[in-house]
Amino acid sequence: MPSPKVVLSLLSVAAAAVLSLSVSAQFGANGQPAVAGPITAKYQADASKILTAASSDNDAYTALTYLCDHIGNRNSGTPQLNTAVQWGADLMRKAGLENVMVQPAMVPHWVRGHEEAQIVSPGLNGTPRTLHMLGLGMSVGTPGQGITAPVVFVHTFDELDALPPDSIKGKIVVYNPGWHGYGVGSLYRTTGASRAAAKGAVAMLVRSATGLVEQTPHTGTLRYDEKQPKIPAAAISPEDALLIERLAKEGTVTVHLQMDAHQEPDVESGNVIGEIRGSEKPDEVVVVGGHIDSWDVGQGAQDDGSGIMAAYGAVKLIHDLHLKPKRTLRLVFWVNEENGGAGGRAYRDLVAKNIDKQVAAIEMDDGAEAPLGIGYTVLARTPGNRRAPTMQQMMRQGPPPFNMDALTPEQQQSFQTMQQIAALLQPIGAGKVFPAGGGSDIGPIVALGVPSLAPITVAEHYFDWHHTEADTLDKVNLDDFRKNIALLAVTTYVLADMDGRLLGTKIPDRE
Ligand SMILES: [Zn+2]
Missing domain, CATH: 3.40.630.10 (Zn peptidases)
Known part of the structure; x- marks a missing residue:
């Protein structure tokens, strides 16, 4: 249980998160x-x-x-x-x-702490592929050994909602809504983790809320729904989101995510x-x-x-x-x-x-x-x-x-x-x-x-x-x-x- 102070801070994020849009x-x-x-x-x-x-x-x-x-x-x-x-x-x-x-x-x-993510399979020439990632602000961390799980790739919340919970449980949801302005992009960033958690996901990755494709991940705050389990969440570069999308069409993609993020x-x-x-x-x-x-x-x-x-x-x-x-x-x-x-x-x-x-x-x-x-x-x-x-x-x-x-x-x-x-x-x-x-x-x-x-x-x-x-x-x-x-x-x-x-x-x- 977080302290009451922390709960208050997290709740207050709700207002700031969406209002912080330019x-x-x-x-x-x-x-x-x-x-x-x-x-x-x-x-x-x-x-x-x-x-x-x-x-x-x-x-x-x-x-x-x-x-x-x-x-x-x-x-x-x-x-x-x-x-x-x-x-x-x-x-x-x-x-x-x-x-x-x-x-x-x-x-x-x-506190962000150490963080990293890789596509462990399919690898490239037998080695994992490092993802350009940046944990989302206010995210919880993973267990020390990280989370390794298959991904479920979706473009939109509608696609997520259409999937049976069995297909999401225990997996890492990856969103790429594309770039339709900061209002849409930041909505996936702020609320995507809890929407995925509500269907049993164990972590969330989201395409960075940007139109610029330069392997640069963008952080920003997220907003947990207090009724759902808090799962770790990170932004990935647009290029990496597109790579995962392509690989997911070919077969199972497994990602390893490790984040030390925590509140002090x-x-x-x-x-x-x-x-x-x-x-x-x-x-x-x-x-x-x-x-x-x-x-x-x-x-x-x-x-x-x-x-x-x-x-x-x-x-x-x-x-x-x-x-x-x-x-x-x-x-x-x-x-x-x-x-x-x-x-x-x-x-x-x-x-x-x-x-x-x-x-x-x-x-x-x-x-x-x-x-x-x-x-x-x-x-x-x-x-x-x-x-x-x-x-x-x-x-x-x-x-x-x-x-x-x-x-x-x-x-x-x-x-x-x-x-x-x-x-x-x-x-x-x-x-x-x-x-x-x-x-x-x-x-x-x-x-x-x-x-x-x-x-x-x-x-x-x-x-x-x-x-x-x-x-x-x-x-x-x-x-x-x-x-x-x-x-x-x-x-x-x-x-x-x-x-x-x-x-x-x-x-x-x-x-
Ligand atoms: Zn600002």
């Missing part, structure tokens, strides 16, 4: 052009200063380089994460931010927080940030080093330009996004008493690729469906088609406000407003009605790299990174300073 790929439709207006005119001069300064900013990329090369990856519970947390707080203090603090949060400590007691870590206090309404807050934890492979460069460092660059730049917004601008590096969401919940608990004072929340967690504009979640309540779709539903299916006429007059006005702000970003090609944007760390406050925003990028490569050994600094293009700094700085500054406020949409945090 918004850009799913929400990148329906972009509306910027429309200049009075807000554009009022902030044109300040925005020009910001764009100019961001175009040559080196501070944030230098900091990102240090984070990647000298702290490295920083999975929850590890000493590296807490080194990053202390370093992040120092960085904010040195930048001159006020009220710098680490808000404590207990985080799970999942929760560890104290925390959200890193710093501010530019508002000059007139310091109690009202615009929050911007990303997550400081990463998976335990690569450098966590795009996911989400680039997000926290672009947000840092944006706030530092506003400070350095002596722009003094009327409201408080708060920078947060949330903790434990990847496998628990403890930071997002702790932050909600910190501000819930003053939720009406939380003016907007902007999360960058989709990589610093070239930005196209700002995602701002304003959803029409369609007839017969009075509830907004959950974030999970939107991640899987994309947001409902955008129709300005279906918005209330207040929603239309709020959307047009964002279009006026976006007009300030046209010089860097980021002038569109997308009708939805968010992130899993801000999910808990968005559920309470705080307006939800995120940069929307071209998202060409994010899912090729994230959660892999290949998520390293070289993937972050300096010019694109600077554009994200510019986007975050202009957007947060105007939201923190302008006369009015955006409308929020209460998006349920879970289904």
Whole structure:
């Protein structure tokens, strides 16, 4: 029996797992052009200063380089994460931010340990074939000697469901749903193990949730159904999934899987927080940030080093330009996004008493690729469906088609406000407003009605790299990174300073 603490951590994974899907790929439709207006005119001069300064900013990329090369990856519970947390707080203090603090949060400590997998038969020239594998985050391990069993290959859950339990019992289920976007791919990753276990499987392998075929496995969290036995689960490269599929057509394929993965007691870590206090309404807050934890492979460069460092660059730049917004601008590096969401919940608990004072929340967690504009979640309540779709539903299916006429007059006005702000970003090609944007760390406050925003990028490569050994600094293009700094700085500054406020949409945090 896991301790109650561990059970709580595992349950909390459910929310984080699905919410951690990137918004850009799913929400990148329906972009509306910027429309200049009075807000554009009022902030044109300040925005020009910001764009100019961001175009040559080196501070944030230098900091990102240090984070990647000298702290490295920083999975929850590890000493590296807490080194990053202390370093992040120092960085904010040195930048001159006020009220710098680490808000404590207990985080799970999942440990990968040694792991390996082979196709033992059919071998190749008499020897086993090594699989390119990476255990899924939060997976249990195998017994010490590993598991050796025949595989059952399926493409989809439907194929699995159609098989009699006798044909699955004692076997290793291998999924290759193909690549139909991260929403589908990550659904197999997060829920595939328990669905296989429900039919008696002893382990699960899943094709990595990526479109890139380069023998690179992608980890990511899984979500156990507490009613089913917990079986070990790993990602394999797309190439290896296809190899198993071909071999399985010829006859029995037997795989050996050995994983030492296990949970250790929760560890104290925390959200890193710093501010530019508002000059007139310091109690009202615009929050911007990303997550400081990463998976335990690569450098966590795009996911989400680039997000926290672009947000840092944006706030530092506003400070350095002596722009003094009327409201408080708060920078947060949330903790434990990847496998628990403890930071997002702790932050909600910190501000819930003053939720009406939380003016907007902007999360960058989709990589610093070239930005196209700002995602701002304003959803029409369609007839017969009075509830907004959950974030999970939107991640899987994309947001409902955008129709300005279906918005209330207040929603239309709020959307047009964002279009006026976006007009300030046209010089860097980021002038569109997308009708939805968010992130899993801000999910808990968005559920309470705080307006939800995120940069929307071209998202060409994010899912090729994230959660892999290949998520390293070289993937972050300096010019694109600077554009994200510019986007975050202009957007947060105007939201923190302008006369009015955006409308929020209460998006349920879970289904
Ligand atoms: Zn992330």
